[in-house]
Amino acid sequence: MALHVIKLCVGAVSIQDLVDWHDHQAFSRLALGLDPRPVCDTRMTPKRRSEILDGGSLYWVIKGQILVRQEIEDIVTLEEADGRTRCEIVLKHHHILTAPRRRAAFQGWRYLQVKDAPPDLKNLDGGDELPEPLRKELLDLGAW
Structure with missing residues (x-):
């Protein structure tokens, strides 16, 4: 059975910031001859x-709310020159909107059980979605 991961999207103030960051990351990685898929x-x-x-x-937490998710394609452990290890969580470049859910700040990442994950709304590839400022305002007002 699937298990999810949740992580703060530090420095992003919107979903578009995350998408832009992943686009930049893909072009940078491609220019270096690396796999262009976004990594965390x-x-x-x-x-x-x-x-x-x-x-x-x-699942990404942006400004205190789970707002979007990306499917995980791989988890790679890399060893640095100094002997320390780090991890790259390899993601699909496809961002899927989720129902907003408040989440307190935490460090690193956490496991997220399927039963605790917010439902999907729709993907960012099209359709009539609410503008992000309006979504945030509705959540702040308690209407969502």
Whole structure:
């Protein structure tokens, strides 16, 4: 059964910031001859790798709310020159909007059970979605 990961999107104030960051990351990685898929760098490698790779997603917390997710394609542990390890969570470049859900700040990443994950709204590739400022205002007002 799938297991998800949740992480703060530090420095982003909107979903578009995250999308723009991943676009920039893809072009930069491609220019270096690397896999252009977006990656989330983290210090600790998830121990429950097989569960995550069985359909798990990375849920992004932006400004205190879970707003979007990306499917996880791989989890790679890399060793640095100084002997320390780090982890790259390899993501699909496809961003899927989720129902907004408040989430307190935390460090690093956390596991997120399927039953605790917010439902999807629709993907960012089209359709009539609410503008992000309006979504945030509705959430702040308690209307969502």
